Amino acid sequence: MLKSIAVMTSGGDSPGMNACARAVVRTALYEGVEVWGINNGYHGLLDEDMFKMERKDVGDIIQRGGTFLGTARCKRWEKPEGRMQGYKNLVDRGIQGLVVIGGDGSLRGASLLSKETGIPIVGLPGTIDNDVWGSDYTIGCDTAANTIIDAINKLRDTASAHRRCIVLEVMGHRCGWLAMTAGIAGGAEYILVPEEEYDLDAICADMAKAYKAGKRYILVVVAEGAGSGQEIGKYIAEHTNIDTRVSVLGHIQRGGSPTVIDRVKASQLGEQAALAIISGLSDIVFGFNKGHVVSINLHDAVNNKKTLDPEYAHLARVLF
Numbered sequence: 001m002l003k004s005i006a007v008m009t010s011g012g013d014s015p016g017m018n019a020c021a022r023a024v025v026r027t028a029l030y031e032g033v034e035v036w037g038i039n040n041g042y043h044g045l046l047d048e049d050m051f052k053m054e055r056k057d058v059g060d061i062i063q064r065g066g067t068f069l070g071t072a073r074c075k076r077w078e079k080p081e082g083r084m085q086g087y088k089n090l091v092d093r094g095i096q097g098l099v100v101i102g103g104d105g106s107l108r109g110a111s112l113l114s115k116e117t118g119i120p121i122v123g124l125p126g127t128i129d130n131d132v133w134g135s136d137y138t139i140g141c142d143t144a145a146n147t148i149i150d151a152i153n154k155l156r157d158t159a160s161a162h163r164r165c166i167v168l169e170v171m172g173h174r175c176g177w178l179a180m181t182a183g184i185a186g187g188a189e190y191i192l193v194p195e196e197e198y199d200l201d202a203i204c205a206d207m208a209k210a211y212k213a214g215k216r217y218i219l220v221v222v223a224e225g226a227g228s229g230q231e232i233g234k235y236i237a238e239h240t241n242i243d244t245r246v247s248v249l250g251h252i253q254r255g256g257s258p259t260v261i262d263r264v265k266a267s268q269l270g271e272q273a274a275l276a277i278i279s280g281l282s283d284i285v286f287g288f289n290k291g292h293v294v295s296i297n298l299h300d301a302v303n304n305k306k307t308l309d310p311e312y313a314h315l316a317r318v319l320f
């Protein structure tokens, strides 16, 4: 049994990270284990920016987006000397295990720390991108997808009023999950994702034909990993007679109060992570598979690339 653990968030913030950290902290305290919060991701580990947490430190945060612990992208962590310093700073405080909430990159950093030092580590997938191998869900992806469909609904109004084509670029890094699921839910005509090849000339020809037949508007959702929304919009405007506009949703899709799904799943994952690390388990990531919590080997999670469920692409084609 570990007596002292720490929790941190890292990489891009995501709605539900707070609910998750809250669950880690409260589960640990419930089990009588000391818990530290590390500020600003791996920066906090290196700069000794950490504090012992009490129950009240995680009050009034379950409903908030962002992460009250702060987060960062930390170059120094990519070097072995940095990770060794972080390890030393944990040991100096008697911290015996670490829970890392973050995306694929953060988990890669955690995997290296574990291999190099042997300190027990449990990872939790926290990113809007839903790109962590072994889990069909990451904390924040549901809220982000809901924010995107809100944008799609609004863009549809103006596209229809003006008989325009609107191209919406969304995030996801190299993964098309956000674009695909929000595109399906928002009824987009075309969804461009990095996992699927697309032929822009064929799409333009298709659009022109549909307009001739009386179509009022077209919505194209582009995952950032599949190309630039601006360039795709320009190409469509130049190769069809359709009045085209482009929106890049940007960081709006990363903020906001988490959905019920993100709050509950983040809480379940946080509880499991705390129980696992306290009991001495290490090198695992908790995620979801078909609605159930599953544990994945940490190193497998970072050494494999997640693929997009081909059923989504099929559904998008059928519903077009």
Ligand SMILES: Nc1ncnc2c1ncn2[C@@H]1O[C@H](COP(=O)(O)OP(=O)(O)OP(=O)(O)O)[C@@H](O)[C@H]1O
Pocket: 010, 011, 012, 013, 042, 072, 073, 074, 075, 076, 077, 078, 079, 102, 103, 104, 105, 106, 107, 108, 109, 110, 112, 126, 127, 128, 129, 173
């Ligand atoms: N290969 C690596 N080696 C060591 N540390 C890494 C590595 N990759 C990422 N990290 C650490 O994790 C941090 C966050 O990684 P990254 O910027 O890829 O975000 P992420 O965790 O994937 O989250 P998101 O994609 O949602 O923003 C990096 O700034 C770095 O400190």
Ligand SMILES: O=P(O)(O)OC[C@H]1O[C@](O)(CO)[C@@H](O)[C@@H]1O
Pocket: 011, 012, 013, 127, 128, 129, 171, 172, 173, 224, 254
């Ligand atoms: O906020 P930053 O550092 O510009 O990063 C943007 C990236 O982070 C993400 O929002 C994930 O957190 C990606 O979808 C996007 O590519």
Ligand SMILES: [Mg+2]
Pocket: 011, 103, 104, 105, 127, 129, 131, 173
């Ligand atoms: Mg990532």
